[in-house]
Amino acid sequence: MPAMTSTRPAPRRFTAALAVAAVLWSGSTAYAAGPEDNTTVPSADQPSGGTDGKGTLSASVSHIQLTYVSGDDGGDNQGNLGAVDPNWKPPACWYEPVFTPAELKRFVDTDGGGDVGIHESWWGKGLWTDHYRDGKPADNFDLHSASNSSAEGYKKYNLGKHGYFWRGVAPDDNDPNSWDCGRIMFWVTAGRIPDDPNTPTPKTLAEYAYNKIKVPKTEVELKPETKSTVNLPTWVWLDRGTFKDVKVRASLPKTGLWAETTAKPVALHLEPGTDDATTYPGSGNCRINDDGSIGTPYTAGDADKTPPCGLTYLRASNGAPYHLRVSVTWQITWKGSDGTEGDLPDGTFVSTQDMNVQEIQSINR
Incomplete structure (x- = not known):
């Protein structure tokens, strides 16, 4: 009895002139x-x-083996990076x-x-x-x-x-x-x-590991927490230690080849979800401080100050919340078993938070 045949579907771009063997x-x-x-x-x-x-x-x-050296807590509150360069694969x-x-x-x-x-x-x-x-x-x-x-x-x-x-x-x-x-x-x-x-090569393994990096999802601290007010600043920050380097080691058994790929958080970007808003800084890019924190926590008496990281909404959301997009940029580097090292395209991870914005109500007598 003849053996059965098997095939994998091929990309559509190949024509019938490229014959089957x-x-x-x-x-x-x-x-x-x-x-x-x-x-x-x-x-x-x-x-x-x-x-x-x-x-x-x-x-x-x-058969590539992955080891999460640091930064991966194994929990569900994390996700994979997307490359900033859309042409990189x-x-x-x-x-x-x-x-x-x-x-x-x-x-x-x-x-x-x-x-x-x-x-x-x-x-x-x-x-x-x-x-x-x-x-x-x-x-x-x-x-x-x-x-x-x-x-x-x-x-x-x-x-x-x-x-x-x-x-x-x-x-x-x-x-x-x-x-x-x-x-x-x-x-x-x-x-x-x-x-x-x-x-x-080690670079092959580094690029393979890039797709396996898991970073924490980004949910920033806000003040006010649940509802912002038109023309009053909302402070945005992340506590020290929330973000730290993530390192993944990829090794190929029976070859001695390995590479370690490291993702380092370098910036946080705010997109208010509406054109009727102002970001701080104006670019929306909040720097990550040397201690791993982002921005500055709000304290009593800061209501009239300009936050180092934050935003001000200029129009009420009127029942349909604005969608605040918070993206963290991660700088990617690698080193390999043969002494080679280099950079890979930055990665980004985006989270969205609902923002309800109210008008200040006043009564004229």
């Missing part, structure tokens, strides 16, 4: 997912991938070690179904044994090249040799750039890394 060996089927017009939907009982206890192989699952794909020879043999013997590349799945033990045990060549699926390159086969899974089989990983295989990692799983001797443009 299919290889038929020993009654088994390899399917490389090409353009959407050429895809085949797997049956309902077809394994769907994912690295589970049975060893099923998924190219969307990375983390790496779309990279290669990483997956199996030793013995682990690959065990996988083939006990499972034998999964992703041999980001856009290529092999369902059926025969495909794996033909290429990794019996030395038969197989095609890589290099969608960006003029023709698919050929991968030489292996004898007996390279048992007795020291090293790892590497395979491409793409967190989002619908990203068109994930096609850049078109090689099927390949061998690398222990202590070495692949000679490939998509070999992971």
Whole structure:
């Protein structure tokens, strides 16, 4: 009985002229997912991938390990950063070690179904044994090249040799750039890394960690607390220690590669939610003080003073509150296992608070 086929949906931008690669060996089927017009939907009982206890192989699952070194309290009152630069994206794909020879043999013997590349799945033990045990060549699926390159086969899974089989990983295989990692799983001797443009580096890990940073949600202290008054300043502040550096360490097992990505809060920005308002400072950018506090807490007698961080509403909200947007900018830096270091685009996290603004009522006699 022939093995079942599997595919991943491809980005719509590829046309039918970019053909699908299919290889038929020993009654088994390899399917490389090409353009959407050429895809085949797997049956309902077809394994769907994912690295589970049975060893099923998924190219969307990375082995990168994350450690939250500081700043993450593990609570729910936090969220992920958004990059200030809208054009910045983390790496779309990279290669990483997956199996030793013995682990690959065990996988083939006990499972034998999964992703041999980001856009290529092999369902059926025969495909794996033909290429990794019996030395038969197989095609890589290099969608960006003029023709698919050929991968030489292996004898007996390279048992007795020291090293790892590497395979491409793409967190989002619908990203068109994930096609850049078109090689099927390949061998690398222990202590070495692949000679490939998509070999992971400490910067790759730093950028991966960027997307995993969690920062505290921003809910500032206000005075008045519940209702502001037209033409009277509202003071805004955050106590010392509310914000502190967040550091995430990403390491790739079996390579010695790691990077630490640090997010440091550097500014808070106020947007009143209406044009009928004045911010302090005028830019709406409140500086974070050296002790980690923002602004100055309101004290009795400050009502007629101008706050270092705050705002004045010039018109009542009339039953529909204004939405005060508070965004904190985080400066992102990283350092890696090979001594490299650098900056990544600033990140931001935005919170919204309702502001009810009233008129002062007076009676003329």
